[in-house]
Amino acid sequence: MTIAVAEGIADALATEHRSGFRRRWYRTPAFVAGILIVGTVIAVAIAAPLLTSYSPNQQDLNHVLQGPSSKHWLGTDQLGRDEFSRLLYGARVDLRVAFLAVLFPFCLGTFLGCIAGYYGRFLDTIIMRLVDIVVAFPFYVLIIALVFVLGPGARSIYIAITLVGWVSYARIIRGEILVAKRQEYVLAAQAAGFRDLRIIARHLLPNVITQAIVFAMSDIVLDILAIVTLGYLGLGIQPPTPDWGGMIADGQAFLTTKWELSTIPGVAVILTALGLSLIGDGLADLLRPE
Amino acid sequence: MDRFAYILRRLVQAVPVVLGVTVLCFFMIHLVPGDPARTMLGVHATPKKIALLHHEWGLDRSLPAQYELFMKRLVHGNLGESLFYNVSAWSLISGRLPVTLWLIGYGTLLSILIAIPLAVLAASRKDGARDQVVRAVPLVGLGFPPFWLGIMLLLAFGLHLGRLFPVGGYGTGVTGHLHAMFLPALTVALGIAPILIRSLRASLLQVLESDYITTARSKGISETRVLLRHALRNAVVSTVSVLGVNIGFLVGGTVIIEQVFALPGIGQLMLNSILQRDFPVVQGVTLVFGIMVVFVYLATDILHSLLDPRVRFD
Amino acid sequence: MTDTPILDVRDLRVDIPLSRGTVHAVDGASFALRPGEALGLVGESGSGKSMTLRAILGLLPNPGRIVSGEVLFEGQDLASASAGRLREVRGASIGMIFQEPMTALNPVMRVGDQIAEGPLAHLGQSRSQARARALELMRKVGIPDPERRSHAYPHELSGGMRQRVMIAIALACEPRLMLCDEPTTALDVTIQDQILKLLLAMRRDFGVSVVFVTHDLAVVAQTCERVAVMYAGQVVETGTVEEVFRAPRHPYTLGLLRSVPRFDLKRQSLDSIPGQPPDLVLPPPGCRFHPRCRFAQDDCLTGEFPLRPLGAGSGRATACIHDDVCVADVSRNPVIANA
Numbered sequence: 031m032t033i034a035v036a037e038g039i040a041d042a043l044a045t046e047h048r049s050g051f052r053r054r055w056y057r058t059p060a061f062v063a064g065i066l067i068v069g070t071v072i073a074v075a076i077a078a079p080l081l082t083s084y085s086p087n088q089q090d091l092n093h094v095l096q097g098p099s100s101k102h103w104l105g106t107d108q109l110g111r112d113e114f115s116r117l118l119y120g121a122r123v124d125l126r127v128a129f130l131a132v133l134f135p136f137c138l139g140t141f142l143g144c145i146a147g148y149y150g151r152f153l154d155t156i157i158m159r160l161v162d163i164v165v166a167f168p169f170y171v172l173i174i175a176l177v178f179v180l181g182p183g184a185r186s187i188y189i190a191i192t193l194v195g196w197v198s199y200a201r202i203i204r205g206e207i208l209v210a211k212r213q214e215y216v217l218a219a220q221a222a223g224f225r226d227l228r229i230i231a232r233h234l235l236p237n238v239i240t241q242a243i244v245f246a247m248s249d250i251v252l253d254i255l256a257i258v259t260l261g262y263l264g265l266g267i268q269p270p271t272p273d274w275g276g277m278i279a280d281g282q283a284f285l286t287t288k289w290e291l292s293t294i295p296g297v298a299v300i301l302t303a304l305g306l307s308l309i310g311d312g313l314a315d316l317l318r319p320e
Numbered sequence: 321m322d323r324f325a326y327i328l329r330r331l332v333q334a335v336p337v338v339l340g341v342t343v344l345c346f347f348m349i350h351l352v353p354g355d356p357a358r359t360m361l362g363v364h365a366t367p368k369k370i371a372l373l374h375h376e377w378g379l380d381r382s383l384p385a386q387y388e389l390f391m392k393r394l395v396h397g398n399l400g401e402s403l404f405y406n407v408s409a410w411s412l413i414s415g416r417l418p419v420t421l422w423l424i425g426y427g428t429l430l431s432i433l434i435a436i437p438l439a440v441l442a443a444s445r446k447d448g449a450r451d452q453v454v455r456a457v458p459l460v461g462l463g464f465p466p467f468w469l470g471i472m473l474l475l476a477f478g479l480h481l482g483r484l485f486p487v488g489g490y491g492t493g494v495t496g497h498l499h500a501m502f503l504p505a506l507t508v509a510l511g512i513a514p515i516l517i518r519s520l521r522a523s524l525l526q527v528l529e530s531d532y533i534t535t536a537r538s539k540g541i542s543e544t545r546v547l548l549r550h551a552l553r554n555a556v557v558s559t560v561s562v563l564g565v566n567i568g569f570l571v572g573g574t575v576i577i578e579q580v581f582a583l584p585g586i587g588q589l590m591l592n593s594i595l596q597r598d599f600p601v602v603q604g605v606t607l608v609f610g611i612m613v614v615f616v617y618l619a620t621d622i623l624h625s626l627l628d629p630r631v632r633f634d
Numbered sequence: 635m636t637d638t639p640i641l642d643v644r645d646l647r648v649d650i651p652l653s654r655g656t657v658h659a660v661d662g663a664s665f666a667l668r669p670g671e672a673l674g675l676v677g678e679s680g681s682g683k684s685m686t687l688r689a690i691l692g693l694l695p696n697p698g699r700i701v702s703g704e705v706l707f708e709g710q711d712l713a714s715a716s717a718g719r720l721r722e723v724r725g726a727s728i729g730m731i732f733q734e735p736m737t738a739l740n741p742v743m744r745v746g747d748q749i750a751e752g753p754l755a756h757l758g759q760s761r762s763q764a765r766a767r768a769l770e771l772m773r774k775v776g777i778p779d780p781e782r783r784s785h786a787y788p789h790e791l792s793g794g795m796r797q798r799v800m801i802a803i804a805l806a807c808e809p810r811l812m813l814c815d816e817p818t819t820a821l822d823v824t825i826q827d828q829i830l831k832l833l834l835a836m837r838r839d840f841g842v843s844v845v846f847v848t849h850d851l852a853v854v855a856q857t858c859e860r861v862a863v864m865y866a867g868q869v870v871e872t873g874t875v876e877e878v879f880r881a882p883r884h885p886y887t888l889g890l891l892r893s894v895p896r897f898d899l900k901r902q903s904l905d906s907i908p909g910q911p912p913d914l915v916l917p918p919p920g921c922r923f924h925p926r927c928r929f930a931q932d933d934c935l936t937g938e939f940p941l942r943p944l945g946a947g948s949g950r951a952t953a954c955i956h957d958d959v960c961v962a963d964v965s966r967n968p969v970i971a972n973a
Binding site for chain 1 (some may be wrong): 336337338340341343344348459460462463464465466467468471472474475479568569570571572573575576579580590591594595602605606609610613614617
Binding site for chain 2 (some may be wrong): 721
């Protein structure tokens with residue numbers, strides 16, 4: 031058997047796993063609803079400059095803590111800044127950071143998971159011990175400690191979340207690879223003498239990545255919550271950059287008089303998270319092999 | 321006797337993990353960009369003070385020697401001295417530990433009390449109206465920032481609606497604690513309840529398909545008993561591990577909840593120490609948290625082996 | 635002994651709606667059982683015999699439901715009974731034994747407690763009374779050292795022991811009818827024999843009537859007085875074991891009998907029934923057996939073929955309209971040598 035033929039067979043066997051995703055996605059109402067919600071949030075965030083004339087940091091100390099009016103749709107905060115613009119620009123910041131923050135652990139975790147699963151034994155033991163140690167720490171404690179050590183701000187958030195978050199991806203990918211590497215198409219590729227890297231990248235990865243992608247959707251939700259929480263604690267995105275968490279913290283002092291300051295950003299978080307969860311659930315359903 | 325040996329073995333297995341935790345904590349100081357001593361001292365930094373701190377922390381020695389020093393001190397219960405308060409870090413921590421433990425325990429209890437009935441309700445009539453409602457709970461609930469939920473609960477029950485609960489503080493005496501900590505514990509509980517509900521419901525549905533459920537029904541016992549004594553009793557076996565993982569998560573969540581409700585626990589200690597740059601205390605609290613979680617997982621394993629007689633101890 | 639049947643199943647139909655279509659698991663099952671009798675319900679896998687049994691007690695797996703027919707137990711229709719009434723009947727009046735004792739017992743509950751559960755619920759006994767009763771039952775079903783064994787969990791017992799526990803559970807409230815769903819299929823051959831003997835002994839001691847579902851004709855011959863043969867969800871022949879085995883009147887029954895290895899007869903080859911059982915979502919038109927039937931004729935291809943009584947009130951019936959062909963075939967080539 032020539033290399034080319036063997037490769038062809040291995041390729042053919044590898045692609046069999048792709049599911050009939052395309053035909054069904056628009057028929058799942060939850061999934062569609064999720065896309066609509068998230069799409070709207072993203073669209074609104076991008077269109078922020080068009081939707082509001084105020085800069086989010088524009089203070090107006092003559093008009094503090096005002097209720098909703100025609101000039102300020104959602105009122106103003108304790109420094110006279112327009113709530114509505116802060117909400118929209120906050121969306122920009124939080125969403126961007128969240129999407130990036132899920133990407134890095136995804137890559138790192140997938141990489142380490144592949145190695146652990148494929149090569150097994152010593153490398154596997156080391157990586158899984160590392161997993162055990164990281165997992166031993168409560169998520170938030172570690173994040174907060176790391177952000178403390180690295181200093182507040184978006185960069186620290188990326189680093190902290192990556193160092194803590196890779197674990198779940200590594201576990202998932204490792205598990206999938208342990209099962210997948212026994213499959214025939216892998217044995218065929220190995221028999222044909224392909225280099226490991228090629229086998230992993232071209233044959234194993236496309237089939238195991240779906241579980242990680244599904245997990246990434248719930249991970250984004252987690253990351254948004256983490257970012258917002260750090261903002262609340264004053265450890266995340268630093269003022270004056272608007273951030274939903276920071277807004278909730280600011281508003282807590284005025285709970286008795288103007289409770290909307292704390293409530294509305296929270297609702298925004300919940301809505302965004304809901305949309306992402308719906309997408310995640312829908313994706314899990316659609317990508318599940320029949 | 322078997323079970324005892326099993327517990328012992330698990331304890332022994334936990335040791336390397338605890339060691340790893342200490343190593344991680346130890347390295348925290350080296351993650352700080354720049355000179356950690358200078359950063360810690362901030363505006364109070366003088367060359368003399370820096371050198372003093374370097375010496376106290378052993379930073380003037382080699383890395384392995386430093387770790388040795390760290391571990392030696394640790395074994396004697398010395399977590400270092402607070403830069404801010406000039407007392408041992410451990411005394412600060414031990415004073416506040418009970419509050420956090422209360423919060424975790426109370427919160428876990430409430431979460432179980434919430435999750436079990438809802439999951440049973442949902443699973444007993446799959447895809448029914450109640451099931452749909454219960455299924456929506458994790459979907460929406462997981463997006464609730466816990467601290468925001470705490471603030472909302474404060475708003476609703478602490479400030480309005482008859483001011484049922486105190487807005488902060490720990491209270492005195494057991495009933496005082498139960499009362500004062502109800503809102504924060506509830507916040508904690510609502511934080512992990514969605515995941516528990518989801519997991520327990522899935523377990524229940526799977527268990528309800530089992531043959532022994534049919535056998536149970538064939539005896540003509542009440543459906544309630546079938547659900548509770550047969551289905552639930554088996555479903556909790558797999559949910560215990562999920563609960564364990566979530567308590568781990570919950571432990572971290574207490575940091576934030578304590579902040580929202582102004583509870584004097586180690587979480588709040590950690591945050592204050594961060595703001596005051598009191599590095600030894602931060603390191604100490606992180607270590608304590610790590611070890612707490614290891615023991616939570618251990619307890620989960622043991623609980624699991626108690627609940628499932630099929631677990632083999634060899 | 636009266637002649638009114640303790641169990642009278644009349645044209646029972648059970649549907650299971652699945653995503654690929656509705657499976658007509660039972661599509662016309664009729665048979666009757668007199669008090670004290672044992673009836674064997676035989677057929678291949680997928681013939682609907684287990685479903686029929688479960689339908690009697692209303693224990694169908696979740697999407698399944700009874701669509702029509704009656705299940706008369708002591709004159710009362712269970713098919714249309716309320717949930718409460720069914721619960722009263724289960725355990726107390728009708729007991730059931732399942733095929734797989736490993737999965738049919740609650741893995742986290744001690745076997746003694748599982749046996750005691752029925753009496754606790756139905757007989758209004760106290761916990762200690764129920765426990766004593768459980769020990770007594772364990773002794774009766776031949777479990778040695780019951781005091782110690784009652785504290786065991788199912789996974790700590792052997793397959794044979796577990797099945798004995800199942801039998802004890804079924805008999806715990808002294809029911810009048812016992813439904814056995816292939817109780818020996820999952821067991822070793824040597825244990826099978828023990829369990830069968832136990833069932834026979836229990837039948838004698840407790841005086842229960844039994845419905846015995848199995849695919850093993852030899853077991854039916856050994857233990858039952860009457861037999862009902864099922865194929866593709868329908869009962870195709872009924873009668874006493876003597877009548878049906880000696881002179882079957884349905885080609886399927888004949889085929890089954892001929893395919894049983896007989897070591898006391900010298901035969902040239904092992905006859906088997908060609909083909910596969912039909913898909914119960916879309917069964918073949920007419921007689922469901924006709925695609926595999928040696929004697930099929932044109933009029934077998936269309937129409938309905940319900941059970942047709944042969945002789946009044948004898949319980950002998952067949953669904954085949956050409957049963958005379960069977961009779962002829964058997965007289966040429968007897969199934970059972972005069973034994």
